[in-house]
Amino acid sequence: MIPEPPPLPTLLVVPTGIGCSVGGYAGDALPAARLLAAASGCLITHPNVLNAAALYWSDRRIHYVEGWSLDRFAAGDLVLAPVPGRRVGLLLDAGMEPGLQLRHRQVADACRASLGLRLGPVVVTDAPLGVTLRRGPTGTSWGSLERPDALLRAGERLVAGGATAIAVVARFPDDPASTALAAYRQGEGVDALAGAEAVISHLLVRHLGIPCAHAPALAPLPAEPWLDPRAAAEELGHTFLPCVLVGLSRAPDLVPAAAAQAGQRPGRRGEWLDAGCIGAVVAPAGALGGEAVLTCAARGVPLIAVEGNSSLLAVTGAALGQPVLPVAGYAEAAGVVLALREGIDPAALARPIPPLAVPSAPSGPL
Amino acid sequence: MSGLSTAPGGVRLEALDCWLPGPCGDPSRSVLAGVRCALEAHLRRHPAALEGRRPEPLRWAVTAVDPRRGLRIEGVLLLTDACA
Numbered sequence: 001m002i003p004e005p006p007p008l009p010t011l012l013v014v015p016t017g018i019g020c021s022v023g024g025y026a027g028d029a030l031p032a033a034r035l036l037a038a039a040s041g042c043l044i045t046h047p048n049v050l051n052a053a054a055l056y057w058s059d060r061r062i063h064y065v066e067g068w069s070l071d072r073f074a075a076g077d078l079v080l081a082p083v084p085g086r087r088v089g090l091l092l093d094a095g096m097e098p099g100l101q102l103r104h105r106q107v108a109d110a111c112r113a114s115l116g117l118r119l120g121p122v123v124v125t126d127a128p129l130g131v132t133l134r135r136g137p138t139g140t141s142w143g144s145l146e147r148p149d150a151l152l153r154a155g156e157r158l159v160a161g162g163a164t165a166i167a168v169v170a171r172f173p174d175d176p177a178s179t180a181l182a183a184y185r186q187g188e189g190v191d192a193l194a195g196a197e198a199v200i201s202h203l204l205v206r207h208l209g210i211p212c213a214h215a216p217a218l219a220p221l222p223a224e225p226w227l228d229p230r231a232a233a234e235e236l237g238h239t240f241l242p243c244v245l246v247g248l249s250r251a252p253d254l255v256p257a258a259a260a261q262a263g264q265r266p267g268r269r270g271e272w273l274d275a276g277c278i279g280a281v282v283a284p285a286g287a288l289g290g291e292a293v294l295t296c297a298a299r300g301v302p303l304i305a306v307e308g309n310s311s312l313l314a315v316t317g318a319a320l321g322q323p324v325l326p327v328a329g330y331a332e333a334a335g336v337v338l339a340l341r342e343g344i345d346p347a348a349l350a351r352p353i354p355p356l357a358v359p360s361a362p363s364g365p366l
Numbered sequence: 367m368s369g370l371s372t373a374p375g376g377v378r379l380e381a382l383d384c385w386l387p388g389p390c391g392d393p394s395r396s397v398l399a400g401v402r403c404a405l406e407a408h409l410r411r412h413p414a415a416l417e418g419r420r421p422e423p424l425r426w427a428v429t430a431v432d433p434r435r436g437l438r439i440e441g442v443l444l445l446t447d448a449c450a
Binding site: 067140288295297313 | 373374375398399401427428431440444
């Protein structure tokens with residue numbers, strides 16, 4: 001039996017809030033993530049890729065790492081320490097109606113009873129968070145909070161109560177008649193919630209140093225007969241919370257690199273992941289301007305640019321002066337990752353294959 | 367914990383949108399190094415810095431590339447009290 005090659009830790013990035021045709025909806029990049037996990041043996045990606053509201057896929061080869069911490073990991077500031085499980089605290093926005101709060105508590109109970117997740121405590125913020133949604137000048141989604149202080153205080157209470165990860169549920173504004181929402185449900189346009197969601201989780205992870213992820217709380221929508229399959233996962237149930245609880249339940253610890261270096265942190269160090277082990281980055285070909293991607297590119301990590309994943313942006317390798325390995329879609333990306341893992345030069349798989357350049361010899365007598 | 371103030375108003379979020387010098391074509395200098403250097407210089411001139419708050423990019427990305435204007439950076443700034 002031929003032994004498998006060692007895993008090739010691979011970063012998968014699908015930026016949120018920019019209208020990616022793959023991954024810009026309700027966890028619709030999950031099939032790509034599963035394939036890349038099989039090809040690489042070790043996939044590191046962020047919640048936007050893996051969160052499909054009521055749907056999820058648990059795979060020990062996939063590491064669920066929130067976006068801010070993903071950037072820090074790629075920069076070498078954080079090391080990832082896989083864990084068998086953890087206790088996930090639940091942070092509920094005081095701005096949620098009692099009925100919505102109840103639905104979310106019941107999701108947590110269901111995940112305890114039916115999935116065996118360790119959850120709790122539950123904390124309600126001491127003031128409504130006041131989420132607002134905005135659009136950036138290039139059409140990307142972003143948002144803000146009126147009371148970030150309330151979010152941070154609630155997070156601290158959860159940590160004091162024994163939580164080692166936090167699932168945040170914030171009340172988002174309803175606008176059921178908006179053309180942007182209609183477009184999103186029909187598979188066009190940008191996820192208007194994504195930018196604000198990222199801000200919430202970034203803020204908490206930066207402050208507390210533990211895994212965090214977010215699920216928006218919204219009023220139910222009437223059924224849409226033309227619902228795009230990519231958006232369908234978000235309309236199966238009352239909440240978007242199950243995938244977040246599952247993802248966080250095995251999210252790796254975020255260990256400051258200095259502490260890891262100094263041996264100040266117990267654990268099975270042989271299983272830890274640091275930035276130096278990243279073997280490839282996979283990202284949409286027009287969205288190569290994110291911090292994690294640029295950091296890996298600066299370190300010479302092969303950058304696999306997926307041309308079949310279009311978005312609002314046109315920040316390509318050519319525009320940045322950055323060499324990339326272009327692929328048509330995620331199936332081809334998985335092939336390139338597998339080639340790298342097997343030590344095969346991806347250039348040998350393409351045609352034409354030019355001969356090696358021979359430097360011209362200096363003129364003079366032989 | 368990061369030392370962010372949890373007092374009301376101790377932390378504020380603001381949109382980040384600016385144009386920074388584009389890739390200079392120098393293969394020895396990465397796009398990232400150029401962006402970080404230019405972003406730091408841009409934030410030192412931010413009005414919040416003059417008020418005693420430390421503007422820090424919580425989230426940023428290059429969202430457009432223009433041969434004349436350079437790189438458009440969009441994101442979110444975290445404004446904290448300088449003493450936090």
